[in-house]
Amino acid sequence: MTEEKNLVSDSEYLRKVLLSPVYDVAKNTDLQYMQRLSQAMGNEVWLKREDQQPVKSFKLRGAYNCISQLSDEALQKGVIAASAGNHAQGVAYSAFKKKIRATIVMPETTPDIKVEAVRSFGGDWVNIILHGTSFDAASDEAKRLAAEYGYTMIPPFDTPDVIAGQGTIARELLEQNPHLDTLFIAVGGGGLAAGIAVFIKQLKPDIKIVAVEAEDSSCFKAALVAGKPVTLPSVGIFADGVAVKTMGQETFRLCERFVDEVITVNSDEICAAIKEIFEDTRVIAEPAGALSIAGIRKYVLENNIKDQKLAGILCGANINFHTLRYVSERCELGEQKEAVFAVRIPERKGAFKEFCDILGKQAITEFNYRFSTGKTAHIFVGIKLRRGKDEYKEITDKLDQQDYKWFDMSDNEIAKLHVRYMVGGRPPSLLNERLYSFEFPEQPGALLNFLTTLGEQWNITLFHYRNHGAAEGLVLAGFDVPEAERITFSQHLEKLGYYFEDQSENPAYKFFLSDLNGVF
Structure with missing residues (x-):
């Protein structure tokens, strides 16, 4: 943990946010009312549209604010960052606007679309280096180059000036809707949540702040249990914008004090949130960008929240187009509008039709079956749920009454990711x-x-x-x-x-x- 004498005070963060020059490049983004989702949830739901930034994410704020605080000597030597995502684009755009040299180190595995985005935002002011096959390797190379050439590292989250830059979102939120009850914020390294929380809690402490993490990348939750940042053995790859193994020291210090609660959401719930955002705004959020809405949906359902003013941050919309295939497959599971089952049926003529007759007019979303030489056949079936849990119980009761052997695979990741495409193959x-x-x-x-x-x-x-x-x-x-x-x-x-x-x-x-x- 940072030594006490070096800590930035809460009031100093307030000053940094209020005096930040981010509006040289960043936009005061809309706080949009989500009419459809609000009606469905029985609450007012608002969405802070950080996808409206020139680089399509909030990362521009922190990067530009951090660079703006550097001395002329440091600016002349140039800056460097390691990133394969939104931070890289924020640094590149900031360097272009400041007319300073920037080096961006990205893993060799970075998709071409992200490399080209950094190049287009930075133009001739940015030098892109592809190094290693992981973020850690790219980060180590960036540190080496910084030491060798005197570049200034621009961290993605764990430094006060980056945190303060992200905190400018809080200033806008309080101006746009000071009557919010609860604010939901995605957490990866924690810079966004820390910057917003340290500002809001000093001015409107009654606003509840809920951190939302991807279930398979919950470094803040792990840090709260340990009382300090810890390194996760692995992180999920779907919500790559929050796929951080170790939370920052300073971001944890602030989040631990000012964030009221933390919840986690799975990939299916994130896919459902991407769909919800699209249906209300016609914007396609990246998985990390949809975390806050996924958190709102889960929090409202689990706590029976009604008639509250809830807001989330759409923190980014830099999605790989091919990811939409996965989102489309999984969103209805996340909305609890679909269930997938494994069912054993007799291997005889007419058994398949008998099974469908029992389901009646249920909408079948997927059906995988292959002939077996034995006495039974195993099927993989997806069923649309129009009425949620009540309809689920009706279906499972029917299966039990007819003595079908079945189990629910709606939460089985291996089944949904791999096995559904392989049904019927058995070793001879x-x-x-x-x-x-x-x-x-x-x-x-x-x-x-x-x-x-x-x-x-x-x-x-x-x-x-x-x-x-x-x-x-x-x-x-x-x-x-x-x-x-x-x-x-x-x-x-x-x-x-x-x-x-x-x-x-x-x-x-x-x-x-x-x-x-x-x-x-």
């Missing part, structure tokens, strides 16, 4: 199969590199890979590993350097792809 003979999910850097030739690194010592028995337009590739792979070789195999995987998880006991795998009696 018994194997010593072990199943693993992997993540690896996505780049040209990435799949071949992954397979080459994996090696040929063990036979691959199952493989599924689908490109989702993200920075990480996701693979589900099975291997024929005799019992006597399990330890050696585990040691081999550890040496590869890829993040992986053993999925051998996952019920979706056991039900559809492994042992016929693996679940029931």
Whole structure:
């Protein structure tokens, strides 16, 4: 933790926010009333439109404010940042406006669309360096270059001037709607939440502030438990704008004091929020940008909130177009308007029709089935829920009354990400199969590199890979590993350097792809 004597006081943050020159480049963005969502939620819901910034995210505020505080000597030497996302674009645009040299170090795996965006915002004032296959490698290279050439590092979140720049959003919010009851803010490294919270709580302490994190990247929640920032072993890749393993020291100090509550949302809930924002505004938010709305939906439903004034920050809209395929597939699960089931039916003529007859006029969203030579068949079925939990219970009661064996896969990530595309495939003979999910850097030739690194010592028995337009590739792979070789195999995987998880006991795998009696 920062030494006490070096801490920036609350009143100093107030001064920094009020005197920030961000409006040289940034816009005072709209606070838009979400009419459709407000009616559905039974509350007033407002959305702060940071997608209206020139770089389509709030990051411009912090980057420009930080650069503006530098001495003439530091500006002459130039600045440097490590980022593959919105911070890089904010620094690039700020450098262009300030007419100073900026170096942006990005991982080699960064999608071309993001590299081109940085180049277009920075023009001739920005030098882009692609280095390493991870953010950590890019960050280390940026630090090395800063030390060698005297560049000033512009951190993405953990420094007072960046925090104060983000805090200018709070100033606008209080001017636009000072009567808010609760404000929901996405948290990655914590710069946005810290800047807004330290400002608002000094002027309107009755406004409740709720931090919203992605379930698989909840570094603030982990820090609260530990009493200090801790490093997560891994982070999710879908909401890449908040995929931060370690929260900042200064951002944690402020958030711990001024944020009232923290909640987490999963990928399906984020997809549902992207859809909600689109339907009200016709804007397509990036996953991190939709976190606050996902938080509002979850918070209202879990706490039965009514007739309150709620606001969220649409903190960014730099979405990879290919990600929309994933969003479209998953949004109705997040809205609890769809459920997916694994069901065992008899393997005989007419059994498929009998099953559909029992469901009646239910809208089927997905149905996967393949003939089996045994006495039973396993199906993967998606069902649209127009009436939510009541309709869900009616469906499951019908299945129970007809003695169908079933289980709900709506929350099974392996089922939704991989198994739904593989239903019906079973080994012709018994194997010593072990199943693993992997993540690896996505780049040209990435799949071949992954397979080459994996090696040929063990036979691959199952493989599924689908490109989702993200920075990480996701693979589900099975291997024929005799019992006597399990330890050696585990040691081999550890040496590869890829993040992986053993999925051998996952019920979706056991039900559809492994042992016929693996679940029931």
